[in-house]
Every structure is written in structure tokens, then in C-alpha cells.
Amino acid sequence: MEPAVRRGRPRSEAADARIGGAALELLLERGYDAFSVDEVAVKAGVAKTTLYRRWPTKDHLVVAVVARMQDEVPVEYRGDVRADLTRYLNAIVDGLDRMRLAGRPAASGDTSAGLVAEVAAAAARHADIGAAVQAMFVRRNALVLRLIEQARDAGELREDVEPEVLFDQLAGALYYRLLITGRPLGAAYVDRLVTGVLRGAAARTA
Numbered sequence: 001m002e003p004a005v006r007r008g009r010p011r012s013e014a015a016d017a018r019i020g021g022a023a024l025e026l027l028l029e030r031g032y033d034a035f036s037v038d039e040v041a042v043k044a045g046v047a048k049t050t051l052y053r054r055w056p057t058k059d060h061l062v063v064a065v066v067a068r069m070q071d072e073v074p075v076e077y078r079g080d081v082r083a084d085l086t087r088y089l090n091a092i093v094d095g096l097d098r099m100r101l102a103g104r105p106a107a108s109g110d111t112s113a114g115l116v117a118e119v120a121a122a123a124a125r126h127a128d129i130g131a132a133v134q135a136m137f138v139r140r141n142a143l144v145l146r147l148i149e150q151a152r153d154a155g156e157l158r159e160d161v162e163p164e165v166l167f168d169q170l171a172g173a174l175y176y177r178l179l180i181t182g183r184p185l186g187a188a189y190v191d192r193l194v195t196g197v198l199r200g201a202a203a204r205t206a
Contacts, residue, residue, distance in 0.1 A: 075140075157202060
């Protein structure tokens with residue numbers, strides 16, 4: 001008889017939830033520079049080795065926290081693509097503003113991209129971080145692309161609309177405004193953006 005295969009210790013969902021919650025709270029409170037993996041371990045009540053085994057650097061944990069924030073944003077086609085995309089982009093803007101202001105008072109007047117820029121910089125510095133960030137966006141964007149496909153199939157959008165190109169126009173504008181120009185985002189900008197992009201993509205009515 002072959003010996004039984006020894007399995008590693010199973011991951012605890014409860015521990016993962018505590019770690020994720022502690023990391024998100026500390027990251028938004030402290031900001032990138034003052035964020036500490038060791039402090040997350042203490043706050044979550046887990047061993048430091050547990051965190052470093054899963055997330056070997058602060059950057060890895062930060063990306064996991066950002067992914068957690070993204071996963072909290074629902075993506076659903078409800079039959080009105082303009083309303084659906086506006087709702088989704090407003091939720092993304094709320095998350096970007098939280099990340100931008102992480103560790104800084106809301107009334108600071110600082111227009112820098114904050115944590116968003118730190119994640120982009122980490123992705124550029126380290127190939128594995130870059131791969132993790134790309135995988136995160138591929139996974140999340142697939143849901144939005146499906147929403148756009150459903151709107152196209154329902155006749156709201158032209159048949160030749162490419163979902164990826166349309167979403168690039170929307171998301172690209174948000175990140176350009178945040179990372180490059182420093183201009184505010186907000187609901188009014190999202191409304192103008194969605195209206196402008198869909199003007200050229202909407203199906204013609206008789």
C-alpha cells in the first residue's frame with residue numbers, strides 16, 4: 001500500500017477575511033509609504049510568516065488589497081447600457097478616490113494619484129507584480145466586456161462595436177485624468193464621458 005500523501009495546512013477563509021479587512025483598513029488609513037505587512041499581521045491576529053508565505057512583499061499585498069476593492073464592485077447588465085456603465089464607472093471612481101487619498105486628509109488639496117500611482121510604479125518595477133496587476137484587470141474587465149456584449153446583443157449598441165475598444169475609451173480616460181492631468185473625476189465627469197463614448201456606439205433607431 002502506498003503511503004498517504006501529506007497535504008499542506010488548508011487555508012482558512014476566516015483568516016483570509018481578517019487579513020483582507022485589516023490590510024484594506026491600514027492601507028487606506030496609512031497610505032503606501034507607512035503601510036506595513038507586519039502591522040497587518042498583528043491587526044489580523046495571524047503569524048507574520050502566514051502573510052509572507054502568501055504575499056512575499058508589501059507590493060504583493062497591496063495588489064491583493066486593490067483586487068479585493070475591485071471585487072466589491074458589482075458588474076451587471078440591467079437592460080440600459082448607459083445607466084449600467086455610469087453606475088459601474090461611478091463605483092470605480094469612488095474606489096480610485098479612496099486610493100488617491102489613502103493616508104492623506106480629504107481636504108489636503110493634493111491632486112496626485114497617490115496609491116494608484118504606487119501600484120502602477122510597482123507593476124513597472126517588478127515583472128511578477130506587473131503580471132499580477134494585469135491578471136487582476138483581465139479578470140475584472142472580462143465582466144465589463146460581457147456587459148457591453150450583452151448590450152450589443154440586445155440591440156442597444158451597433159453590431160460592429162468592439163467591447164474592448166469601447167471600454168478602453170472609458171477606463172483609459174479615467175486613469176489618464178487621474179494619473180496624468182490630476183483633474184477631478186466625479187459623477188459629472190463620468191456622465192459626460194459615458195454620454196460622449198456611447199454617442200458614437202449607440203445603435204441607430206428608426
